Amino acid sequence: MEKLKVTVDIGSSGIAAGAGKVNTKLKEIIEQDNLPVDLKQTSGIGMCYKEPLVEIKDADGTYLYGDMTPELIEDVLHSHLKLNVPLEKYVVHTANFDTDHNAFMNDQVRIALRHCGIIDPEIIEEYEQYEGYEAIKQILNNKVSPTDVIQTILDSGLRGRGGGGFPTGLKWKFAHNSKSDEKYVICNADEGDPGAFMDRSLLEGDPHAVLEGMIIGAYAMEATGGVIYCRAEYPLAIKRLNIAIEQAHKKGYLGKDIFGVKGFDFDIYVKEGAGAFVCGEETALIASIEGERGMPRKRPPFPAVRGLWDKPSNINNVETLANIPWIIKNGAEKYAAYGTEKSKGTKVFALAGKINRGGLVEVPMGISLEDVIYKLGGGIPDGKKLKAVQLGGPSGGCIPSHLMDTKVDYDSVTATGAIMGSGGLVVMDETTCMVDVARFFLDFTRKESCGKCTFCRVGTKRMLEILTRITEGDGKPEDIDNLLELGEEIKKNSLCGLGQTAPNPVLTTIRYFRDEYEAHINDKKCPAHHCKALLDYEIDAEKCTGCTVCAKACPTDAITGERKEVHVLDQEKCIRCGECYSKCNFDAILVS
Amino acid sequence: MRVKRLAPKPAQIETPAQVDLSLLDPLIKKYKGKKGSMIPLLQGTQEVFGYLPRAAFDKISKEAGLNLNDMYGVATFYAQFRLQPVGKHIVKVCHGTACHVQNATKITEALEDTLGVKDGETTEDRLFTLESVACLGCCSLAPVMMIGDETYGNLNGKGASRIVKEIRRSEQN
Ligand SMILES: Cc1cc2nc3c(=O)[nH]c(=O)nc-3n(C[C@H](O)[C@H](O)[C@H](O)COP(=O)(O)O)c2cc1C
Ligand code: SF4
Numbered sequence: 064m065e066k067l068k069v070t071v072d073i074g075s076s077g078i079a080a081g082a083g084k085v086n087t088k089l090k091e092i093i094e095q096d097n098l099p100v101d102l103k104q105t106s107g108i109g110m111c112y113k114e115p116l117v118e119i120k121d122a123d124g125t126y127l128y129g130d131m132t133p134e135l136i137e138d139v140l141h142s143h144l145k146l147n148v149p150l151e152k153y154v155v156h157t158a159n160f161d162t163d164h165n166a167f168m169n170d171q172v173r174i175a176l177r178h179c180g181i182i183d184p185e186i187i188e189e190y191e192q193y194e195g196y197e198a199i200k201q202i203l204n205n206k207v208s209p210t211d212v213i214q215t216i217l218d219s220g221l222r223g224r225g226g227g228g229f230p231t232g233l234k235w236k237f238a239h240n241s242k243s244d245e246k247y248v249i250c251n252a253d254e255g256d257p258g259a260f261m262d263r264s265l266l267e268g269d270p271h272a273v274l275e276g277m278i279i280g281a282y283a284m285e286a287t288g289g290v291i292y293c294r295a296e297y298p299l300a301i302k303r304l305n306i307a308i309e310q311a312h313k314k315g316y317l318g319k320d321i322f323g324v325k326g327f328d329f330d331i332y333v334k335e336g337a338g339a340f341v342c343g344e345e346t347a348l349i350a351s352i353e354g355e356r357g358m359p360r361k362r363p364p365f366p367a368v369r370g371l372w373d374k375p376s377n378i379n380n381v382e383t384l385a386n387i388p389w390i391i392k393n394g395a396e397k398y399a400a401y402g403t404e405k406s407k408g409t410k411v412f413a414l415a416g417k418i419n420r421g422g423l424v425e426v427p428m429g430i431s432l433e434d435v436i437y438k439l440g441g442g443i444p445d446g447k448k449l450k451a452v453q454l455g456g457p458s459g460g461c462i463p464s465h466l467m468d469t470k471v472d473y474d475s476v477t478a479t480g481a482i483m484g485s486g487g488l489v490v491m492d493e494t495t496c497m498v499d500v501a502r503f504f505l506d507f508t509r510k511e512s513c514g515k516c517t518f519c520r521v522g523t524k525r526m527l528e529i530l531t532r533i534t535e536g537d538g539k540p541e542d543i544d545n546l547l548e549l550g551e552e553i554k555k556n557s558l559c560g561l562g563q564t565a566p567n568p569v570l571t572t573i574r575y576f577r578d579e580y581e582a583h584i585n586d587k588k589c590p591a592h593h594c595k596a597l598l599d600y601e602i603d604a605e606k607c608t609g610c611t612v613c614a615k616a617c618p619t620d621a622i623t624g625e626r627k628e629v630h631v632l633d634q635e636k637c638i639r640c641g642e643c644y645s646k647c648n649f650d651a652i653l654v655s
Numbered sequence: 656m657r658v659k660r661l662a663p664k665p666a667q668i669e670t671p672a673q674v675d676l677s678l679l680d681p682l683i684k685k686y687k688g689k690k691g692s693m694i695p696l697l698q699g700t701q702e703v704f705g706y707l708p709r710a711a712f713d714k715i716s717k718e719a720g721l722n723l724n725d726m727y728g729v730a731t732f733y734a735q736f737r738l739q740p741v742g743k744h745i746v747k748v749c750h751g752t753a754c755h756v757q758n759a760t761k762i763t764e765a766l767e768d769t770l771g772v773k774d775g776e777t778t779e780d781r782l783f784t785l786e787s788v789a790c791l792g793c794c795s796l797a798p799v800m801m802i803g804d805e806t807y808g809n810l811n812g813k814g815a816s817r818i819v820k821e822i823r824r825s826e827q828n
């Protein structure tokens with residue numbers, strides 16, 4: 064009998080959901096009963112909302128199981144082994160029959176994520192089995208010149224996936240043209256957007272693709288050293304990167320005379336970031352690698368001329384680099400066949416927030432936001448209405464529901480006032496307060512400003528003060544105008560991208576949701592029922608059992624009443640803290 | 656995205672006797688004289704002690720030849736570095752975008768209440784430090800918190816409080 068192939072997804076979101084326990088359980092039962100099963104591990108399938116995920120391949124096909132637990136997996140395994148049928152109830156994706164979740168996988172085009180969820184990221188041979196390191200070997204064997212490699216990348220139309228969207232080929236050309244005895248390629252794995260996890264999933268799921276991308280870059284730009292600047296908060300990604308680097312060394316893919324080519328010396332090491340968003344900016348990142356405070360500096364000189372240790376350097380994002388081997392292997396035309404005129408290829412998004420299917424998806428550029436959210440993402444939970452989509456994190460903006468036909472490409476997204484960003488896509492529904500969202504991002508950028516420029520340092524603080532005041536019910540009529548003016552000034556007078564984009568979340572929410580700001584300021588109401596200070600609390604006489612819990616919880620004694628009798632709330636005394644609401648066990652506190 | 660970057664209170668600066676500085680020797684040997692060694696040295700020190708003791712600054716400065724001002728500058732710039740000892744369990748509440756939208760503020764408030772400390776502070780018994788962090792990367796489980804290696808998802812205030820109470824109980828036994 065043919066062995067069953069069982070694969071567990073043990074990326075960090077899977078582990079958080081309990082994949083480690085499922086994996087251990089599988090090992091146990093397979094060993095115990097000596098079952099005819101090949102067990103392996105992978106990472107980055109991307110269906111985060113159904114984790115832990117286990118894929119089972121039998122003679123009839125492949126079945127992806129979701130929401131697995133140590134108990135369920137035993138049933139699933141036995142159904143396959145003893146009855147020879149899948150346990151359909153738990154299947155979330157298969158080609159053999161319809162499931163509610165097939166669309167999540169089927170509508171994707173996976174190029175950057177091509178190996179995620181397929182190979183074991185800790186085994187270099189598995190990467191090689193799927194064309195791994197073939198792109199660089201093809202270049203070396205056919206003696207393709209560095210300029211021709213750069214031309215291929217130019218032709219593919221690949222643009223930087225780290226947020227800037229600058230053509231990668233052009234960037235490589237600049238670095239190539241800077242002559243120097245030392246040169247560096249740097250991978251930006253700092254992933255600072257506080258609502259995004261694309262790069263982390265990629266590093267955890269396919270570290271060798273990033274290494275190969277860097278090696279190709281090193282060949283094309285004639286670089287001598289490589290650094291991966293990775294967030295320290297990503298321990299699993301760092302671990303797998305280091306494993307991959309060691310394996311590549313052993314195979315002679317890194318180090319001296321790599322791939323047997325005399326004089327082709329290139330090595331990579333991982334540098335752990337220390338928790339500063341601004342270090343995602345290129346010059347700050349370089350300062351941080353050099354061991355200093357990560358403060359951006361003026362450009363020019365650009366890193367391509369003077370970068371790490373004052374040598375020419377090229378910085379690329381993780382996803383950008385993961386695309387490179389595929390483009391070399393499959394050709395520029397094939398890559399450029401996906402996407403729109405000015406935005407070629409695919410983009411990875413991390414779907415999160417008020418969406419049914421949160422997770423990682425890779426879609427061709429030019430797909431509409433509507434398709435991403437409804438077809439792949441399965442729409443909004445609990446029958447609620449979509450309000451806005453936040454793209455680009457703290458540098459981006461909120462796109463309102465009436466613009467959901469916006470195409471996902473650099474220019475269309477920029478036209479809405481948001482930015483494509485690195486791929487964080489957070490969905491918001493009618494219960495999300497847009498003023499609060501703007502306040503949340505400003506709070507983030509205010510803390511993360513490096514402090515060099517006055518407008519960024521003080522301006523964000525002033526904006527935050529105004530926004531906080533508005534959400535607390537103390538907004539003044541002139542506040543909106545002040546925010547707009549401050550926002551424009553900060554954009555104009557900041558040195559780096561952090562300050563230049565920090566006002567975007569505020570400016571876009573004012574542009575599309577001005578009425579919400581006005582409701583807060585003029586009517587002292589929060590239409591989303593979110594801002595605590597603007598809510599009114601009342602006791603529902605029908606539901607109140609007189610349990611006295613709320614009266615005890617109230618810090619100002621605004622609630623009074625005898626035991627077992629309906630309680631009364633004194634609006635004069637109420638400070639709107641919400642304690643009674645969260646303590647009542649009978650839903651008897653009404654909020655409006 | 657750690658919120659508080661407090662300077663150490665004088666009373667809490669420990670005397671060198673309380674920290675075994677010789678633990679730093681291998682680290683200093685490894686990085687001494689290397690370029691760009693400042694951050695790895697501080698990261699290594701924090702790994703040893705859980706924070707950056709004042710005495711460690713002095714020792715590294717002397718032995719690795721780094722400027723004390725620069726070291727302090729770097730240590731206070733990056734959110735990762737702590738200048739005060741932390742509790743045995745660090746409770747990291749995610750305040751990334753997805754968790755914020757799913758009401759992470761409530762989790763922090765509930766924990767502040769239960770632990771009797773503010774965000775960024777350590778309980779008197781040195782058992783817990785409460786922290787805010789940006790995206791832990793399991794947004795579909797939002798709101799999320801992490802204690803040690805364990806991640807807890809789909810939380811509400813009550814649930815989060817219950818979890819720390821349980822840890823406290825098991826520590827007391
Ligand atoms: C404040 C700030 C934060 C940034 N954070 C990141 C990041 O986390 N990851 C990233 O790849 N790029 C980030 N960038 C963009 C990088 O500076 C740079 O443009 C990018 O890494 C270049 O790679 P690419 O051309 O492949 O996109 C950030 C930029 C700024 C201004
Ligand atoms: S814009 Fe802000 S983060 Fe950027 S250099 Fe100026 S102060 Fe620093």
Ligand code: SF4
Nearest residue numbers: 617637638640641643
């Ligand atoms: S909201 Fe707070 S102050 Fe107002 S009645 Fe409830 S517990 Fe008392």
Ligand code: FES
Nearest residue numbers: 749751754791794
């Ligand atoms: S925002 Fe909290 S896990 Fe991503």
